[in-house]
Each structure stands twice: as C-alpha cells, then as structure tokens.
Amino acid sequence: MGRIRTNSSTAEDLLIHVDRSAAEPLHRQIAASIRGGIRAGRLRLGTSLPPTRTVAADLGVARGVVVEAYQQLVAEGYLTSRAGGYTRVAVEPAPPTAGRSGADRPAAQIDFGYGRTDVSSFPRAAWLRSVRTVLTTTPNERFAYLDGRGVPELHVALTDYLNRVRGTSARPENVVICSGYGQGVALILQVLAARGARRLAVEDPSADDDARLVAAVAGLDVIGVPVGPDGLLVEELERTDADVVVLTPSHQWPTGGVLSATARARVIGWAQRRGAVVIEDDYDAEYRYDRAPVGAMQGLAPDTVVYCGTASKTLAPGLRLGWLLAPAHLVDEITAAKVRADRGSPVIDQLTFADFLTRGEFDRHLRRMRPVYRRRRDALLAALRARLPELEPVGVAAGQHVVTWLPQDLDEASVVAAAARRGLVVQGVSRYRVSPAGLGGLIFGYATLTERSIVDGVEVLADAIAEVRAQVRPQVPATDSGAVAGS
Numbered sequence: 001m002g003r004i005r006t007n008s009s010t011a012e013d014l015l016i017h018v019d020r021s022a023a024e025p026l027h028r029q030i031a032a033s034i035r036g037g038i039r040a041g042r043l044r045l046g047t048s049l050p051p052t053r054t055v056a057a058d059l060g061v062a063r064g065v066v067v068e069a070y071q072q073l074v075a076e077g078y079l080t081s082r083a084g085g086y087t088r089v090a091v092e093p094a095p096p097t098a099g100r101s102g103a104d105r106p107a108a109q110i111d112f113g114y115g116r117t118d119v120s121s122f123p124r125a126a127w128l129r130s131v132r133t134v135l136t137t138t139p140n141e142r143f144a145y146l147d148g149r150g151v152p153e154l155h156v157a158l159t160d161y162l163n164r165v166r167g168t169s170a171r172p173e174n175v176v177i178c179s180g181y182g183q184g185v186a187l188i189l190q191v192l193a194a195r196g197a198r199r200l201a202v203e204d205p206s207a208d209d210d211a212r213l214v215a216a217v218a219g220l221d222v223i224g225v226p227v228g229p230d231g232l233l234v235e236e237l238e239r240t241d242a243d244v245v246v247l248t249p250s251h252q253w254p255t256g257g258v259l260s261a262t263a264r265a266r267v268i269g270w271a272q273r274r275g276a277v278v279i280e281d282d283y284d285a286e287y288r289y290d291r292a293p294v295g296a297m298q299g300l301a302p303d304t305v306v307y308c309g310t311a312s313k314t315l316a317p318g319l320r321l322g323w324l325l326a327p328a329h330l331v332d333e334i335t336a337a338k339v340r341a342d343r344g345s346p347v348i349d350q351l352t353f354a355d356f357l358t359r360g361e362f363d364r365h366l367r368r369m370r371p372v373y374r375r376r377r378d379a380l381l382a383a384l385r386a387r388l389p390e391l392e393p394v395g396v397a398a399g400q401h402v403v404t405w406l407p408q409d410l411d412e413a414s415v416v417a418a419a420a421r422r423g424l425v426v427q428g429v430s431r432y433r434v435s436p437a438g439l440g441g442l443i444f445g446y447a448t449l450t451e452r453s454i455v456d457g458v459e460v461l462a463d464a465i466a467e468v469r470a471q472v473r474p475q476v477p478a479t480d481s482g483a484v485a486g487s
Contacts, residue, residue: 030069077450110457114445130355148339150177167295193218201242224434231257250285256395379451383458400447412440418464
C-alpha cells in the first residue's frame with residue numbers, strides 16, 4: 001500500500017492510499033482519497049496538490065494514472081488546474097447537516113436548469129491545434145465568399161462522422177451548415193411554409209420554443225402530439241393533418257423516451273402518405289450510458305427526414321455550429337434561406353471543426369465526457385433514492401438531464417417556488433406542455449454541477465417539498481380543554 005502527504009502546511013493529514021491488490025483501478029483509488037480528504041476538511045480551499053510526477057514517483061505508479069485522477073476531480077469540481085500552474089482544491093468541505101432543520105440550513109445557490117453544457121471541459125488544447133492547422137494550411141481562396149451551404153471540408157467530415165456514429169445516410173452535397181438548432185429549424189420551416197405547409201406538429205411536452213416562434217411568424221398552426229414512455233404516440237400523430245412534425249426520437253425531450261423501430265417506420269409511412277416532412281432534432285444522443293447510442297431516424301428515409309445536429313451539447317453552445325442533412329429537393333431552398341439570413345457561417349470555425357472531427361478529437365472528447373456526465377447522473381439518482389424516493393425518475397439512460405414525476409399530492413408550481421425561496425433552481429415540466437393537462441414533474445439538468453452540488457441540491461429540494469406538504473396538510477381543530485364531556 002502506497003501513501004503520500006502534500007507539501008502544504010494546510011493539508012498535513014494522510015492524503016492518498018493505493019492498494020494494488022484491490023479490484024478498483026489505481027486512478028479511482030487516488031481520486032477517492034483526495035476527494036475524501038477534501039470532504040473531510042483535511043484539504044482546504046486553495047491547497048496546492050503536489051505535481052503529478054511527484055505523486056507518481058512516491059506511489060510507484062505511472063504518471064498517467066495520477067493525471068487521470070486529477071482530471072477526474074477537476075471535472076467534478078473538487079480541483080482546479082491551469083497550464084503551467086498548480087492544481088489546487090476548489091471547494092470548501094460541506095458543513096454537517098445532521099440534526100439541523102431545513103430552516104437552519106444555509107440558502108443554496110444551485111441550478112438544476114437544463115440546457116447547459118460543461119464548457120469548463122472544452123478541449124482547448126486540441127481545438128487550438130486545429131486552429132493552427134487551419135491558419136497555416138488553408139488555401140487563400142477558402143477565405144473568400146463561399147457557397148451558403150458551408151465549406152466542403154466540413155461537409156465531408158460531418159458526413160463521415162454522422163454515417164459512422166449516428167447511422168445516418170448522408171452525402172456531402174446534402175449538408176447545410178448553420179449557427180445552431182434555432183437557425184436550422186427556422187430555415188426549414190420558412191422553406192416549408194413558402195411551399196404551402198400550414199400545420200406544425202410538435203411533441204407534447206417539448207422544449208421547441210424555436211419552432212413554435214417561427215411557426216407563429218410564418219402563420220403555421222401548432223398541434224401538440226402527446227408523448228408516452230417511449231416517445232411520441234404515433235397513433236395520435238396519425239390523427240392529425242400536420243404538414244411537418246418535429247421529433248426527438250433518440251432521446252425525447254424532456255421525458256427521455258426512445259421511439260421504437262416500429263414507431264419510427266409508422267411515422268415515416270405517415271409522412272410519405274401525406275407528403276409531410278419530419279424534422280429530427282438529434283440534440284444529445286451521443287451521451288448514452290446503458291448501451292451504444294441509438295441511431296438517427298434520418299438513415300431510414302433521407303428523402304423524408306431533415307436531420308438537425310449541433311455542437312451545443314457536445315462541445316459548447318458558444319461555438320454556434322450546427323448542421324442540417326436535408327433531402328435533395330430541399331437543399332437549394334434551405335441554402336438560399338441561409339444566405340438571406342447571414343451570408344453563411346464563419347469559415348475559420350467550420351474549417352477548425354472539420355479538422356477537429358477528422359483527427360478524431362471529437363470522438364476522444366465524447367469518450368472523456370461520457371463517464372463524467374454518467375457519474376453526475378448517478379450521484380443525482382442516488383441522492384433522489386436516499387432523500388426523495390417518492391419522485392419517479394424517467395429518461396435516465398442518456399443525455400444531460402433527468403425528469404421525475406411528482407406524486408399527486410404535490411403541486412408542481414408550489415414545489416418549484418419553495419425550492420426557489422431556498423436558492424435552488426429546478427424547472428417544472430408543465431411550462432413545456434402545449435396542452436395544460438398532464439402529470440406534474442421536475443427537470444434536473446446536471447451537466448454543469450459537481451457531484452457534491454447535486455447531492456446538496458437534492459437535500460434542499462427535500463426541505464422544499466417538506467414545506468409544501470406541511471402547508472397543504474389538513475389542520476386538526478383545536479380541542480377546548482375546558483369543555484366537559486357530554487355537556
């Protein structure tokens with residue numbers, strides 16, 4: 001068994017244990033020891049950890065083992081690190097909560113809001129290598145005005161990646177680059193409205209504010225189609241006269257259902273009979289934790305389905321990079337709409353992403369982030385089981401959020417408000433419904449939270465729910481102590 005202490009005078013207790021006879025990998029043992037030291041208060045905020053080479057030499061392990069442990073703790077928020085500087089403790093130990101009432105606990109500042117990506121893990125060094133490659137090797141003519149579809153290098157790189165990883169049936173000439181899902185769906189709906197589309201079907205619930213706003217401007221009627229445990233209820237879609245439908249078939253937002261192969265075939269059959277178009281929003285399907293990611297629907301019918309993808313959930317929303325795989329008969333019109341909108345997306349960003357994809361850096365980034373997000377999801381599920389077992393989680397197998405349905409005795413709006421009074425942000429499902437009917441539920445986005453913050457947030461939520469229940473509990477009339485029985 002190896003052990004090491006830090007050089008810092010603020011962390012004199014034993015820091016790291018490794019047991020080579022244990023089944024647990026060494027990097028996890030190292031991370032667990034450091035994490036435990038932080039939680040116990042032995043390693044205070046700002047404490048500098050020894051260099052990875054020093055730790056590796058003292059423990060007799062490869063430096064890469066220590067690097068992996070440090071990186072894991074940086075991703076979880078326990079440590080902070082910068083190139084050329086020290087790795088330091090980034091959090092204070094949590095104060096004990098045993099024996100303290102909810103009212104006595106300090107107000108939390110925790111946000112379970114959905115839609116955020118852990119941009120602190122953006123692969124800056126790898127992205128910089130791609131930027132340098134682009135600036136030193138790209139022909140001059142690439143920086144002139146180009147086709148509104150984007151640069152050919154990115155068309156090819158995306159086609160190779162999406163056909164290999166997402167199961168699409170894409171060709172470079174059918175790719176249109178845009179600035180994200182919002183612009184992409186706006187371009188599609190503008191074109192379809194000009195072609196005569198009058199009714200847009202959306203999943204109910206769904207977060208497709210972009211599509212609904214564009215529909216309102218374009219004069220499209222919006223039809224909500226109910227969602228079941230496995231995604232959109234196809235029999236309900238078949239009863240509509242919609243001209244276009246927006247789906248999240250690989251991971252329904254927000255409920256997490258996966259549309260079955262049979263259901264996908266029925267949707268495509270419905271669309272082909274009506275001459276309708278299916279818009280597939282493939283927003284976070286790369287993050288699957290129980291099996292390989294579920295393939296895209298576009299591969300089944302590339303002439304019927306417009307595929308929308310972005311780098312917002314996988315890399316960073318600030319990149320403003322998105323892409324459409326459009327049927328051949330829509331490409332020219334969508335491209336013309338893109339040119340009218342902004343003359344085309346920035347060339348250097350497109351070329352950088354193309355190099356990033358081609359060199360395999362995107363795949364490496366996803367492999368690195370999947371276990372990070374999975375651990376955060378696991379921390380959320382464990383905390384819910386321990387403190388709020390009555391909340392029913394769904395959609396846990398993929399993505400960056402979890403939905404929990406509320407028991408009938410809990411009002412969604414009251415729970416959200418009680419949590420907000422304690423500094424906890426958690427969103428309700430109802431705000432994303434087209435029709436007002438449906439179960440109350442909560443949406444927990446966990447992508448940007450540390451495991452510790454997730455656990456603390458569930459504790460605060462448990463207090464909020466206890467408050468709501470106390471307020472609605474029937475009051476027992478007081479007994480008149482001076483009354484005489486039978487009087």
